[in-house]
Amino acid sequence: MMNNILRKKIKNGELTLGSWITIGHPNVAEILSNVGFDWLVIDIEHNPIDISMVQTLIMTIQSKGVAAFVRVSKNEEVVIKHVLDAGADGIIVPMVCSETDARQAIDYAKYPPMGKRGVGLARAQQYGTNFESYKKWVSEDLIVIAQIEHVDAIDNLESIIRVDGIDGTIIGPYDLSGSLGKPGAFDDFDVKIALEKYIKVCxxxxxxxxxxxxxxxxxxxxxxxxxxxxxxxxGTDFLFMGDTVIKGMELLKDSL
Structure with missing residues (x-):
């Protein structure tokens, strides 16, 4: 796990850049880990990446000195426990729409007395040899990001960000626009109004x-x-690859 420098940067509003991994192969994680990102997100909400591969990807990313986050499949006890025990530096929790949702995420991520996370011994705890140090790390350095991707989350934003343990938020633009009945319509008036409210509150x-x-x-x-x-x-891994080859083929076809 990383030290607390990244968490401090996030909470202090310093710029950090990351990217999204959707392809469950360590080569992809290694390539993206070499280009200068501060953090990378392994997305298991929309992609068939199992927990064994999640741990492999976390190890690959961290071996390059980059923070490894996991966007979990949902705000659920077992999946959050699994990815944190696998050694993730932080989690991004989808569809946090209320203070209750935010508190639930913290309950599942943090050990008592702050949360309710069950205690197990796995990679994160160095297989039982470093539990006390890991317990301190969870309390001080674990990063929990609430994903704001529904209009209800915009309406409840003030109460969400007040929850102790929520270190930051991130807009999910597709689902946010979808919650307004306009998926992908990022230039729509209502979508822009929702984002303006998000900016103002923050x-x-x-x-x-x-x-x-x-x-x-x-x-x-x-x-x-x-x-x-x-x-x-x-971006995302597949879009970097797809956009590059599409542009290259267009140039080739134009020159033929």
Whole structure:
């Protein structure tokens, strides 16, 4: 696990950049770990990556000095316990829509007395040889990010970010727009209004803002930085690969 430098950066509103891993192969994780990201997210909500491969990907990422997060499949006790026991530096919890959801995530991630996480011995605890140190790390350095991807989360944002243990939030743009009945319509008026409310609340409360910029155009990242976002995910593994080959083939076809 990483030390507390990254958690402090996130909570202090310093810029950190990461990306999204959806392909369950260590080569993909290794390639993305070599390009300068501060953190990488292993996504098990929408992808068939099992817990054994999750641990392999965590180990691969961390071996390069990069923080390994897991976007868990849901706000559920066992899956959160599994990925943390596998050694994840933090979790991104989907569909946090209320204070109750946020408190539930903390209960599942933190040991008593702060939370209710069951105690087991696995890779994170160095297979039982370093439990006391890991317990301290969970209390001080574990990163928990609430994913804001529903209009209800926007409406309840102030109460969500007040929950002790929630270190940051990140907008999931597709589901947020979907919750308004307009999936993928990022330029829609209602979607923009929801994002404006998110920005206002976070800035008023001096709470770090996050966004998953799915588009691989670097200019889109700069736009979010200019808007004040500081915890930013850039692209996905398959889009980096797909966009590159599509553009290359278009150029080739034009020259033939």
């Amino acid at each position: 800035k008023d409360k001096n709470f770090p803002m996050g966004f998953h910029v799915v588009n691989t155009n670097p200019q889109k990242i700069q736009e979010k930085i200019d808007e004040g976002y500081r915890f930013i995910a850039y």
